[in-house]
Amino acid sequence: MPSLKYALVALFLAAGPALADDLAALSTTASSITGDISFDDYEIVFGNGEKLVFEDLIADHFTVDGKDVPASVYSVKGAQNPELLNGNRLCGESPVTYVASWLDGDVTMLAVFETPEAPESSDGMCALYTYVYP
Template identity: 75%
Template sequence: MSILKYAAVAFCLVSTPALADDLVALSTTATSITGDISFDDFEIVFENGKKLVFDELIADNFIVNGKKVPASVYSVKGTANPKLLNGNRLCGTSPVTYLASWLDDDVTMIAVFETQDAPQSDEDMCALYTYVYP
């Protein structure tokens, strides 16, 4: 095998990093607090450049309005509660502890939590933000 063929095989075996999804704020809440976002399995970056870094993915499903849906539930690293657009914060004065994301048709839903225990459903969310792909 030539060196070029080895290089091509090696290139194919190297995993590429996950690219963030760029999402446009849809709800009034998202428009006025977060603005547009970039979101991936490692962090969420808000329009003003502030971010929440995820510690780990803790669940792949979630209860929304009493129905189990495919979702990503993340624990948030540290005690982040960034100031976003117009000095707003995601929920209030407490640090954000968890974030859940799921699709509802073509709309990305993001629920934010300030709870000590990992959320199982949307019941304890402190805020809900909605986004769409551009």
């Protein structure tokens, strides 16, 4: 009979990666640029199938309007700038370097950055997109 330790390791390996959250675009900006998205700890898949791949989760909190909130802040792998709906891009012509996500009630907030340094607050974002669970 295997020990509990080995059983837990087997269960962890069988579980695989985290499941993606499917989110519906709420704001006009999200509806016209990203469409609905699928979001997990590895990437965002946009409404047109384009992806933004993350390198690392770099923080678990973030400052919004002067308040510290639980959040996920990701570095983007290779600073990407995918073409999205209607030829739009997340930050215009500049590649995205970081993404921060947090909840505001039932709304998922997604801030994107084109900065060389990791953001600690929403102050330097180039765009903000909002989503809800469908």
